[in-house]
Amino acid sequence: MDHVVLSATGRLARICLEVPYPVAHQATAAHRRADHDVLVAVAPAYDGAVGVVASDGMAYRLEVARLPELDPAQPWSLAGAPQAAGLVGLGGTGAAVAGLDRTGETRAGAGLGGTDAGVGLGGISGDVAGMGGTEAVVELGRTDAVVGLDGTGAAAGLNGTEAVVGLGGTDAVIGLDGTEAVVGLGGTGAVIGLGEAGETGAVAGLGGTATVVGLMSLDLDAPPLALGTASGVVKRVTPEYKGWESWSLIGLREGDRVLGCGHAADADDVVFITSDAQLLRTAAREIRPQGRPAGGMAGLKLADGAAIVWFGTVAKADRDDAVVATLTQGAQGEGTAKVTPFSEYPAKGRATGGVRTHRFLTGQTHVLLGWVGVPPVRACDTGGHFRNLPLCADRRDGSGARVSGGFFALGG
16 A cells, blocks of 8 residues: 655655555664664555645645655665645745754755745855746855746855745745845745854745644545644644645644654544644543534643643554654753653543653753654654664653764654
8 A cells, every 4th residue: 555654854665565554664774774764754655646734724625646656675764755845835925944963064945836846055065946947046144046937037145145036926035144034925825944153943935834744644534533732732623624725633723733643543543742742642532523624622731831742542442552853952952862661651631740750850841843753763854864763762751862963853
């Protein structure tokens, strides 16, 4: 059966499996780690398609035939796979922007006019960008910028100043020197925050603010889709799909957004992880399935100043094998990583605060990343390059092992 996998860097590929996905995934434990192989979502194809779930609560149909196919026997590298946001054309612009690691050494890619565009920052060579049917190569930081757009000239600032590019009559202004990049895309904006040294992530304008957060099956016999939001709302959506190209999954409150999703039958679990090192595991049966317009219900009681860093589901069949991975960060960037059996975490009712999942050391202030799933668990930086993690430990509230360097995501 065809499955679609989503990498932490937003890339999509398909893989044909003769065994259940968790079994196939565990068989990759001995594989050499490849770029962009950290996976954060998977869904089986149904009638040749899957649903791509966005942070604004919308879902988009994606034909599986459009995706490159992975060899199950080889390392599952998605390095050359397309970006999910560009494939489904979020907000009509298809924009997808990758975050930057601590050194600013990765690329930020944006889709303009429904095509993919790559922009190199901090002196790193730019990718090739398709704009209005032509190709544009942009290098910003150390070198000149040369852009061809439907024969329209482009004026580029050199040596890390400013570049002004005409995009079909719309100007795009890119501010360098570690400040902000603001790009005009036919009236919609994409903002890339670089911070003082490229240390912060990038925020993409996808018809406003939407980003890809997960995948879903379109099979009406699949378990309900569970959604978790930034405010702690949880919802299980009654299976309903009638051939739409795009459709709403939840009535979000103003300012809220979907952080993650996963199918969850009554016997499965839904899981939140928060920045103040709390993990809430709740039986899915406590969350009554609702129709698409409904707004969900209280899932997690979030402490003042805390934020949710991960939401997902764990199937009953995977409960004994699943692990919890967390990564902390302190004021000076120092961190520790920890991997613990999921079975160490007791189930609690919804609308509670969970249990401690990581003990902070002196100077550490918050959990930066979290993930729950069937091992092997992997980590990457924003360029998709793998990072090492410690071996699995038994104490759910331990402090973990020290790690250094930039981390972007944890996944399978």
